[in-house]
Amino acid sequence: MRAPMGVQTRVAARDRSVSRREGVFAMPDRRTFILALSMLLVGCVSQGGDDGGTGPSRQTAPAAGTSPGPPRPNAHDALIDAVERRRSVRAFTGEPVRDEDVALMLWAAQGVTDARRGLRAAPSAGALYPLEVYVASAEGLSRYIPGRDEMRRTSGDDVRQALALAALGQSFIAQAPVVFVITGVYSRTAGKYGTRAERYVHLEAGHAAQNILLVATRLGLGGTPVGAFSDDAVRGVLGADDGETPLYVMPVGHPA
Numbered sequence: 001m002r003a004p005m006g007v008q009t010r011v012a013a014r015d016r017s018v019s020r021r022e023g024v025f026a027m028p029d030r031r032t033f034i035l036a037l038s039m040l041l042v043g044c045v046s047q048g049g050d051d052g053g054t055g056p057s058r059q060t061a062p063a064a065g066t067s068p069g070p071p072r073p074n075a076h077d078a079l080i081d082a083v084e085r086r087r088s089v090r091a092f093t094g095e096p097v098r099d100e101d102v103a104l105m106l107w108a109a110q111g112v113t114d115a116r117r118g119l120r121a122a123p124s125a126g127a128l129y130p131l132e133v134y135v136a137s138a139e140g141l142s143r144y145i146p147g148r149d150e151m152r153r154t155s156g157d158d159v160r161q162a163l164a165l166a167a168l169g170q171s172f173i174a175q176a177p178v179v180f181v182i183t184g185v186y187s188r189t190a191g192k193y194g195t196r197a198e199r200y201v202h203l204e205a206g207h208a209a210q211n212i213l214l215v216a217t218r219l220g221l222g223g224t225p226v227g228a229f230s231d232d233a234v235r236g237v238l239g240a241d242d243g244e245t246p247l248y249v250m251p252v253g254h255p256a
C-alpha cells in the first residue's frame with residue numbers, strides 16, 4: 001500500500017478553512033458584535049434554548065426529573081450524522097477500501113493535528129501517546145507512523161486470516177478488506193502515571209477506535225471493534241514484543 005498523501009491535502013484545506021473562520025471572529029466591530037449577540041439571544045428565547053440548528057438540540061428544556069427525550073440532530077451536520085449512523089458491521093462486500101480512506105482513518109486515530117506541539121487527533125494522558133496502529137490488507141501488514149502520515153510495511157503477507165483465528169475464529173475479520181489493530185505500550189505512560197497507566201492506555205484506545213469508526217461511517221464504510229482475541233496470538237501475527245499489548249482488532253469495509 002502506498003504512503004498516503006491525501007491526508008496532508010485534506011488537513012491543509014481544513015486548516016485554511018479554520019483560519020478563515022478564525023479570521024471572521026478575530027476582530028468583530030462593535031456593531032456586528034451587538035447584532036450577533038441580539039440575534040443569538042432572540043434565537044435562544046424563541047426556540048427554548050435551541051442552538052439555531054448548528055448542532056444537536058432539544059425542542060424544549062426538560063422539566064426536572066423527566067427524560068430530555070431524543071436529540072434532534074441537524075441532518076446537515078456530518079459528525080452528528082456519523083454518531084447516529086455508526087453500527088458494528090460484520091459483513092462486507094468485496095469492494096476494496098481506497099488508500100486515501102485508509103489514510104484518513106489512520107489520521108483520525110493517531111494523526112498529528114498540531115505539529116508545533118506534537119498533539120494528535122485522539123487525546124492522550126500527558127500527551128505521551130502509547131498507542132500503535134497497524135493495518136492488515138491483502139497487500140500485507142503495515143504500521144502507521146504519525147506525523148509523517150505514512151505506513152511502514154512490516155510484512156508482505158496477508159495476515160487477515162491469522163487475525164481472525166487469533167480472534168477466536170471470528171471469520172468476518174478475514175472478509176474485511178482492511179483490518180486495523182490498535183496496540184498499547186503501557187511503559188510510555190507508566191513513567192508518569194504509574195499504576196494508572198493501563199487504565200489510561202485502554203481509555204485512549206477507545207478514543208482512537210471511535211475516531212476510526214466515525215470516519216469509516218462518514219465514508220460509507222463500517223467496522224466492528226473486536227476485543228475478544230488471544231493477546232499472544234495477535235502479538236505473534238504483528239511480530240510485536242511483550243511490551244506491546246493488542247487492545248483492539250478492527251475490521252473495516254463496505255457494509256454488505
Ligand SMILES: Cc1cc2nc3c(=O)[nH]c(=O)nc-3n(C[C@H](O)[C@H](O)[C@H](O)COP(=O)(O)O)c2cc1C
Nearest residue numbers: 086087088089090167170223224225226227228229
Ligand atoms: C470493548 C468491546 C469489545 C467488543 N468485542 C467484540 C468482539 O469481539 N466481536 C464482535 O463481533 N463485536 C465486539 N464488540 C462490538 C459490540 O458487540 C457492539 O458494539 C454492540 O453489540 C453494540 O452494537 P453497535 O456497535 O452496533 O452499537 C465489542 C465492543 C466493545 C466496546
